[in-house]
Amino acid sequence: MPPKPFVAPIVDSKSVFLPNIFKGKVLFCTGGGSGICKAMTESVMRHGANAVIVGRKLDRLTESAKELSEATGQTCIPAQADVRQPQQIKDAVAKTIATFGRIDFVICGAAGNFLASIDGMSENAFKTVMEIDTLGTFNTVKATLHHVRATQGAYIHVSATLHYKGTPYQVHVSAAKAGVDALSAVLAVEEGPRGVRSNVIAPGPIGETEGISRLKNHAEESKRGYPLGRIGNLKDVANATVFLFSDAASYVSGQVLAVEGGCEHMRSFQLPYPQAVLDPESVKHMIKPRL
Numbered sequence: 001m002p003p004k005p006f007v008a009p010i011v012d013s014k015s016v017f018l019p020n021i022f023k024g025k026v027l028f029c030t031g032g033g034s035g036i037c038k039a040m041t042e043s044v045m046r047h048g049a050n051a052v053i054v055g056r057k058l059d060r061l062t063e064s065a066k067e068l069s070e071a072t073g074q075t076c077i078p079a080q081a082d083v084r085q086p087q088q089i090k091d092a093v094a095k096t097i098a099t100f101g102r103i104d105f106v107i108c109g110a111a112g113n114f115l116a117s118i119d120g121m122s123e124n125a126f127k128t129v130m131e132i133d134t135l136g137t138f139n140t141v142k143a144t145l146h147h148v149r150a151t152q153g154a155y156i157h158v159s160a161t162l163h164y165k166g167t168p169y170q171v172h173v174s175a176a177k178a179g180v181d182a183l184s185a186v187l188a189v190e191e192g193p194r195g196v197r198s199n200v201i202a203p204g205p206i207g208e209t210e211g212i213s214r215l216k217n218h219a220e221e222s223k224r225g226y227p228l229g230r231i232g233n234l235k236d237v238a239n240a241t242v243f244l245f246s247d248a249a250s251y252v253s254g255q256v257l258a259v260e261g262g263c264e265h266m267r268s269f270q271l272p273y274p275q276a277v278l279d280p281e282s283v284k285h286m287i288k289p290r291l
Contacts, residue, residue: 007229013242023048031109043238045072083136089143103147108137109158133176152195159202188254197253204260206232227262
């Protein structure tokens with residue numbers, strides 16, 4: 001009989017890092033009301049930090065802030081803002097300073113995505129994703145940089161692996177995230193002399209996220225193509241977050257950390273190619289509608 005394939009364990013950062021390594025620190029996170037960025041925020045809070053989560057939907061933010069506070073024993077507050085609007089981000093930063101007096105860590109995680117070919121995408125749809133992901137990251141950096149300099153803190157930008165190859169139906173996100181990667185590298189070089197670090201986390205396929213759940217053939221795909229035997233977990237990204245903000249990464253800056261378990265070496269388009277680009281109507285039944 002062939003040997004049983006290895007399956008990577010899901011490890012919680014609490015078993016790796018001391019629980020109070022971020023005591024007294026403050027995290028400012030855009031997109032922290034749900035998904036990957038909420039998990040990243042929770043992990044940083046579990047190690048002693050307080051947090052502000054930023055997004056457009058105040059009801060979801062308020063509920064998430066309450067959940068994060070109760071789960072971690074730290075304080076999390078919501079700040080409603082659209083990252084495309086510089087003044088709204090500045091107001092969220094002002095609220096953070098008024099409440100906590102400092103900003104040590106920033107996660108730039110606000111993002112938008114959907115599946116569409118270049119031919120089937122409107123100019124406005126492409127522009128919107130570029131504004132949320134790339135311009136929104138720039139606006140967040142501009143609004144927080146003075147405070148992060150004061151604490152010699154760090155940035156993490158949430159990117160993707162889509163632009164490492166030409167990924168059909170993802171031209172908007174590929175272009176936007178490539179811009180985020182470049183922005184982070186320049187930020188690391190310009191702000192390194194002031195003690196500020198900037199890195200990127202690029203999640204691969206991560207379960208429990210909208211992007212994965214919208215592909216109806218995910219159940220079949222999840223059985224193959226993963227070198228470590230499983231799809232990614234939110235805790236995998238959260239663990240990388242704790243590492244990059246910790247003193248263990250004090251000499252890590254200007255880097256892109258792909259949290260994808262080796263999947264990029266195996267990745268193929270999850271919809272049938274070239275059928276999906278030649279006849280988009282034929283694959284619509286394979287894509288769940290956006291919630």
